[in-house]
Amino acid sequence: GDSVTQMEGPVTLSEEACLTINCTYTATGYPSLFWYVQYPGEGLQLLLKATKADDKGSNKGFEATYRKETTSFHLEKGSVQVSDSAVYFCALSEGNEKLTFGTGTRLTIIP
């Protein structure tokens, strides 16, 4: 079945540092890939998505590229802010069906 493996956390960085959170997936078909973010005490918000190979999703300075050859969708940001502190979830979906999530990566940014 489908699965998502993402970098274990927690990750602690200083403000303005570069961020990469690794995500790889296993799927039977051609899934859509997502990054969701959960800020403290809140629900999940879609951060970015990519629906086919070589697509790049981007939002709020975050980027991720759908790499079919390496089955990866790593999340990157060049300069993180304290307000980026949250839990980040990589996920996939095949068709209009359930999301399969990774385990989440807690990110803490220190001023």
Place this chain on the structure above:
Amino acid sequence: DTAVSQTPKYLVTQMGNDKSIKCEQNLGHDTMYWYKQDSKKFLKIMFSYNNKELIINETVPNRFSPKSPDKAHLNLHINSLELGDSAVYFCASSQEGHNEQFFGPGTRLTVL
């Protein structure tokens, strides 16, 4: 203006009780979902309904029964609550043909 809303936000109850969580979406979406997030933040699908029809039912105990009175609502009823049911439950919705899901704020259930 809330797109996907859930009530209550917090629910504390005793083992053995029966409780319900309600979910409503005003986005006009066809498909609604329930996810469970455990204490380690792991998220797993429980159920999915499309136009009031059950389309996904993962291996969830039959003490959990979803009910969809119309396509804008998907409620979750839980019988004979157990300690292991303590979690945050998220409702979500999506439009048929689009794979982006919109999530509610979550309901934190604590079973004592």
